[in-house]
Amino acid sequence: MAIGAVFDCIAFIGLPPPRFNVTVTLGRSADQMLQTLGLLLGCQLVGEFVARGLGLPIPGPVFGLVILLAALALRPPLARALRPTTLVVLAHLSLMFVPAGVGVISNLEVLSSD
């Protein structure tokens, strides 16, 4: 299923599916997964830190997005290492809306009273 998700994600950026040895890729991408998640969280943390520190009305994760973009511009090979895990996260972006959606039902009474 994870492999299928990676292929979904490759469609996300409009590239043809690559031909590769699946076992080799699995081993490498498992290493990269942890590093990628660490980097995403690290960017968010620094973004949170800067946004709060400077008292900006911008959410920390948005600042983290800018920081990651800057990191990619400074070090383009980073994109290749990040891609597998990041694209899995993005392919299932609508999953991130489920908790908020449950809030719709839970808050229906509050909403109708307003």
Add this chain to the structure above:
Amino acid sequence: MNDFVSLWSYLSATPVLWLTATIAAYLISESLAARLGNPPWANPVLLSVLLLSPVLSFTKTDYGTYFEGAHFLLGPATVALALPLWDNRATIQKSVIPILCALIAGSTVAAGSAIILAQFFDLPISVLLSLAPKSTTAPVALGISEAVGGIPTLTAVLVILTGIIGAITVTPLMNILAITDWQARGFAVGVAAHGIGTARAFKVNPIAGAYSGIAMALNALLTSLIVPILLQWLT
């Protein structure tokens, strides 16, 4: 019996239970939607919500507890939007003027119309502040709402409603307007209806999906900059 009650009260308070339940509900919904041929009304987010809500009300779990457990992926997912922006930098540079125009118009109208309509209908200021970021992707909208003094849970509700309405109306609306360019169709739904619209765009056409993703990421950036400005001007 008593053991079960104490086990449940322990489990229901840990993040792992609600995170797992959310992912499970999402996987079930996605395969159900795929089996139905992905019609617009069988939205996986909508189906997941319909699956989870009875579980929460049956187990008398309050929303705050559930949200604590389920929401921690929101931040990293926002940061991850940097990658499609970077990968598409050539496309963005090539049509930088039309993209910027569409983005500024879409972003300003989405936030501005919400603020003006809220004032027109005399809604409380907290509701107005929660409405302003409704067209950005959930994690960013919640962040903006919190930063400007809105109610994040109310914003979550409005973001979802915006996304679902956008995802359901985009195809018929674009057909009525006779807009056939996949780039334009995708960009429009990405600016107006964020991730839910983007998920829909990917199901319809990969080019529309890519442009929708670009629009959503750029809109997240721009909206967090313009909402504080618009609020100063309009209120």
